[in-house]
Structures are given as C-alpha cells and as structure tokens.
Amino acid sequence: MPGKILVADPIVTNRIALKMLLSKEYFDLCLIGCPDGICDTILKRRADVVLLSQRFATTTGYDVCRTIKSNPDTSDIPVIIINDTKPQNWVLAEDCGADDLISMALDKTYLIQRIRTLYRRKAELDASLIHLHAAELVGFSETTPSAFQHAKKNLNVHILDDGSLFCDQIAASLSRCKTKRVSINNTPTSLMKDIACADVIIIPFLDKLFRSDHAIVWKINALIKETAIPVLVVFEHANAQSHAMAVRLGLSEYSCGSENLARLGLRVQSIVHFTKRKSSTREILSNHVQEAKMDSLTGLYNRRYGMKYLSHLMHKPNAKTKPLAVMMLDLDNFKTLNDTHGHVIGDQILNELGDVLKNSVRSADMIMRIGGEEFLIMLPDCFLPTAQTIAQRILDKIRTVEFVSDKLEKRLHVTASIGIAIHDGRETKDSLISRADAALFQSKKHGRDQFHFCKV
Template identity: 30%
Template sequence: MTARVLVVDDIPANRKLLDARLSAEYFEVATASDGFEALDVCARAQCDIVLLDVMMPGMDGFEVCRRLKTDPKTHHIPVIIVTALDQPSDRIRGLEAGADDFLTKPVVDVALFARVRSLARLKMLGDELRLRAQTTREIGLTDALMEAVNDPGLGGRVLLVDDRENSWRRISAALASSQTVDVETSPQEALFRAAEGEYDVVVVSLGLEGFDALRLCAQLRSLERTRMTPVVLVASPDDNARVLRGLEVGVNDYVIRPLDPAELTARIRTQVRRQRYTAQLRSNLQASMELAITDGLTGLHNRRYMEMHLQSLLDQAAARQRPLSTLVVDIDFFKSVNDTHGHDAGDDVLREFSRRLKASVRGIDLACRLGGEEFVVIMPETDGAVAQIVAERIRSKVAEAPFVTSGGRAAIDVTVSVGVASFLGADDASTLLKRADLALYRAKASGRNRVVADAA
C-alpha cells in the first residue's frame, strides 16, 4: 500500500534523504521546513502520516505534535517523531505529546517503512468512520467526540497475555497506576477473553512458550469484536524480524525489553486514547445512521428506510415463491386529538400507538411510520389470511384501553383503520402499497375502526 507522507525537518539534506528513501518505496512525499508549514499542510488534509523532526527553530517537534493531536481536524493523523535525540526522557516526552512512535536516527529503512505502512493502514481504516461522522458533528453531536480527542488515556482496560510470571508482574505493576490490567497466561484462552471482555488494549508477549504470539495477533484482527482493538507487542531486542512481521499483520505498537515503565505507560495511554476516539467515531456513525433511518418521535423505521428495503423484500419473496403481506394503518380522527388536546398530547398518542404496534408484530416484521398518523407494516412469510389476523390484533390492541397523555392528566380513546394487501408475485413496491392504501380507504369509508383486505 502507498500513503502520502509529510517529512518535516529544517535541514534540507535530511528532507531530501527521507524523500528519496520513501519515494523508492512508492510513497508519495511532501516536505515542510518548519512546524508552521507542517500544521498548514495537515490542516488542509494533504497527508496521511507525518515524520517529524524535534529540533527546529520557531516551534519544536514536540509542540507541533501536541497541536496536531489536540485539534479535532488533525487528531487522527499519525505522527512519528524521527530525531537524533536518544534519551528515554525525550522519547517519553514525544509519546506524551501524542506521537504514535519515536524513532532515533539513524533509522533502519526496513523498520521505518514497516512503521509508516502500519500507521498509514490504521489511519485509512479510520478515515471512513471519521468522514461519515462529520454528519453527526453538523447535527450537534460534538461534545463526546471532543472528549475523546482530549482524553488523557487513563483508566483503560488492558488484557495482558504473558505466560511468564516475573514478566507479567512487572508489566502489571508498571501499568497499575494508570490502567486496569487483567492477566491471561493461556494464549488459547486469550482470544475468547479478548472477544468477551471489551478491552481497550491487548498487550501480547512475543515470548509465549510453545505458541506463536503473532498467530494470536492475526486472530484478534480477524474477529469482528476485536478487529479494532489496539494490540501492543512486548518483544526482546533480537525479535526485530518478528516485530516487523507483527506490524504487517496489524499490530499497533511494540515495546522492547528491558521495559522502561514510563515509556510503556505512555505507549499504552496512546493506544487507549486511540481506541476511545475510534469507538466514539463508530458511536457517532451509528447515531447518524439511526437518525437517517429512524423516526425520531416514535422510534420506528421511517419512510426512507421502508422505501430502501421493501423492494428487496419483494424480490426475495418472488425468488423464493414465498408470501408477503403489507398493512397500512391510520389513526382515526387524529386531527381532532391535536385540535382538542394539543400537539404534545398528539405526540404522546403517536408514541403509545407505536409501542402497541411493535408489541403486536414479530421481530422480522418491518414497522414504519409513513408520515403523520399513517404507518406501514411489512410482513415477510405471511399470507393474506394471517395478515388479517395480525391487523385485527393491532386494531383491538389499540382500542382496548385509553391512551394516557399529558403526564397522566388525560385519557383518550383511540381507534385505527387498517388496509391489508398481499404480494401477488408480480407487484412492485408502489403497486403493493397502493393496493393496501385503497383497502385502508374502504375501511375508513365504511365507518373506521376496522380491518379491510384488498379484494385483488
């Protein structure tokens, strides 16, 4: 895979060297000579990943990284700090500023390319979520996302997979002040535990006895419930080849023994932050999808959703030669409810009717609010005779008890009229709905509070 890489360094020779090395590996490369230029390029969404020097005039790399990671528009862009600084305190400072990795010059090409590919792949996986979630920001769902951007990465749930007691005790102790750590010594059980535990991070030791830790990492990536869970490897200094292979199979990060507790803590906090940010994007996306297909007042599917799915249900019924029926339900004299009791009471009636409607149909039936006081129920695997029984059940369920409105201050008698039409094998969606609607018209014309089936 390729990616657009921004190289930020105030020394032209360093920029040219990284440009040549990355271009040879078919990455697209852009360059910036200072932090201000880098922030501008990132704000215009012109890169997938940033390789950032630290020692620059005007604004050092740590500050550039901090600004990128605290801005919701650039928070998602991975940052690798590439610098001659080699002290543990420098590395930790970079990670705490939000960097996704910290590489010390001179950087080995293979390690650099593997890390760039890994982080670019992770970013691209999240880009679709992020772009779709922009809709939710436009309708006001911003607070939770901002909280995720500013999350300190504390209090996460970490699953540690390590079968050496002296090792897992050290790691647990290092993380205890910032995270909740569960230890699993059996790699065979770790996959099930990770899938069931809703962990923020899974930490896997590469030195598992008699078991390939990378196979576990690959399995975590293959399961739907753990596909997006960050995975961090704990490796020995001679495990470079396996670490690079781990990055290829989807590992998010790694730490090398002997472990620096502060660095380990910083890296895990980074992964916890990323997990929460991604989870919030998914939550916002789900919310936007629900808003797009759900009626906000009643909680039923809306007309748009019905129109999207009715024809496909008819196609399935035709292909399998199976029955399908449709009900069109209308609340009788609903305008008088609004006129007499007010629109708030009318809304109470619509909500309570929807509750009774859902209680009268099966889980596979599609109940939708068509608009106003009109509703549609699509019933797969249901012939006309059974559909009439269900329609009568809905009618009687509505009529059996008054609707309590206005916080209990009023009780309104409500009835409904129902039109029933069954799929004849050649109907399209509009034809079927029109036949059910004509049956509803006859029900209302003949006195309301009754069920009428289409005569076709």
C-alpha cells in the same frame, strides 16, 4: 508509497538526510525549518504523517506536537519525534501525545516501518471521517467524535502472562499504566471474560512458542480475530521469524526485540487513541444509517426505506409460495383531533402509537409510517387468519390506550381502521397497496374501529 510526510527540522543537513532516506521509499515530502503555524501548514499541504525534530530555536518538538494534538483539525495526524531515546524523553513524548519517538541514527528501518503503519492507520480513519462529514452536510446533527486528549494515564493494559522474564520486563516498561496479568493458559471463555475491560491487550511472544506450543499460537490468533480490543504482540527478538509470524497472524501492530520495550507506553497510547477514535466514528456512522431509515416522530421505519423493503419482500425467490400480508392502518378522525387539541397533542399520540404498534406485531413484521396518521404494516409468511388475528389485536390495544398530557383536561382515547390485502404472487407493489387501501376504505365506510380484507 502514497501519502505526504511533513518534515520539520531547523537543521538543513537533517532535512536533506531525511529527504534522501524517505524519497527512496517513494514518500511525498514537504520540508520546513520553522514550526510556526504548523497546523495551518499541515492542513494546507494535506500532510498524512509529521516528523518533528526535538529542538527548534524558540520551542521544542514536544510543545509543537502538543499544539498539533490540541487542534481538532490536526489531532488525528500521526506525529513522530526524531530524537535520542533517553528515558526522560519517552515520558515527554508520551505526555505530549506523540505516536513514537525514534533516533534516526539508529532506527532508519524502524522509522520507515512506523511511517507506513501510521499512514495506513490514518488512511483508514480518514475513510470513515469522509462519510461522517458528508452525513453532517446533509443534516445529521451528531457531530464528529472528540479529538485527541493529552496522554491518558492509567490505561488498562492486560498482559497475557506466560510466567516468563520477558513478561516481567514488559510489565516494568508500562509503569504509567494500570497493568493486569491474565494467564495465557486460561480457557478461551475465561480469557475473554478477564480481558473485557482492557483498553489494550499485550501478548508477549517468545521464540520458544514457534517451536513448541502451537496451541498457544492458535489461541493468540483466535483472540486477535475475535476481540474488538486492540492487540499488540511483542516478539522476544527482532528476526525474520518474528516478522513472518506477524504476517501469519495478520498483525498491523507489533513490536520486536527487548530494546523496543521502552517505547511500549507510546505505542499503547497511540493504538488506544486510534482504536477509540475509529470505533466512535463507526458508531456515529451506524447511527446515521439507522436515522436515514427511521421516522423521527414515531420511531418506525420511514416511507422511503419501507417501500424498498416491501419491494424486496415481493421479489424474494419464494415470494410466490410464501404468503405476504400487508395492512393499511389509519387513525380515525385524527384531523378533528388535531384541530381540537392542537398538533403538539397530535404528535404525542403518534409518538406513543409507534410503541403500541411495535408491541402488537411479530418480530419479523415491519411497520412504516407512510405520512400523517397513515401506516403500512408488512407481515411476511402470514396467512389471512393470522393477519386478521394481528389486526384485531392492534385495534384492541389502540382502543384501550389512554393518552395523557398536562395540556389536556381529560384523557384521550383514539381508534383506528385497518385494511388487509394478501399478495397473490403476481401483482405489483402499487396494486397490493391499492387493495389494502380499498379495504381500509371499507372499514371507514362501515363505522371505523374495524378491519376489512380485500380479495384479489
């Protein structure tokens, strides 16, 4: 399996044992005995998952984990602490931000499974971060979302309550979280409403469900697919049937057997951190995509995106039968206004004009700023009478707007001129824009504050 695993353990025999175990699974290993400078080692060796011993000569694995999670460059690296699973150790592991605590002597199969899951999770996050860092390099100002914060207590954990003893055991194991029980028998609408504020949803899955209530199985399946909230399914027993159902439900995160309940707090914390990190990264990427299409001054689409959209409209399958109108709009005497009142006032007018234009057209129409005080408006499925009505509405709204600024002694009024052209189904994009521009020239020539139409 791809991915590099960094093993930090002061005991040579432990490192050899881990190497023998993990090499059989085709992991790429890096073994160290001292954790000094571990963050630099992680970055230099490009580690994907870190396995830490509990004890070192001068420190503990928990302190080393805290160092890794506190460094913004390494905070996303999953960390598994290899230790005996005493109750007090679960609390220490949760507080330092570890992703799991595993006893290698007892949990070799589980260790391999968790490494695979955590590696896949990190690879998924890395893919988003690569795009995010690339966007920052080309000038987008929004920074990478904040890194891991130490053990957030009082996570909102909602448990789908089936009234079983197993559900009681799960709730008891999450004493450090705010737990709320939601009846699994609620209607789908009520269920979605009840879990809306949850950080994570835990679904107890009893073996009897496999044999009796298929409706609940399908409800769980739908919940996993429909909600953006992370879901952790906890199976009653660790057996082949549980693993088969996990595959059928498409689960990337699940837990099997009551003996694993002690680690639920760790699992919940790890899942919530990853989900929120991934969500915030995708949100920023989405914002960058939107910024790449927009003109920052007016809030309208920019020329680059607008021209591509116009080409798309002109080459749609129904382009020859559906009318497409375009308008070229230019503010009247805008250069004089800039020279008289300054570019700050001019920019303020352009900014407010963006809102005026957006409120004057239909929802299907698109407005782009070509440059300066020139705008192109695309009106799909629009015949000439409708285009003329919209053009007149735009002119009337611009004419009546009063532009106010503390830098002005009096309120400013501006006007605009518009040229209209209707796509004939055959001409090129440049030809269509040229006709709209020619109509705009006629509006300017005949006194401004009006629109003209250019025939083919």
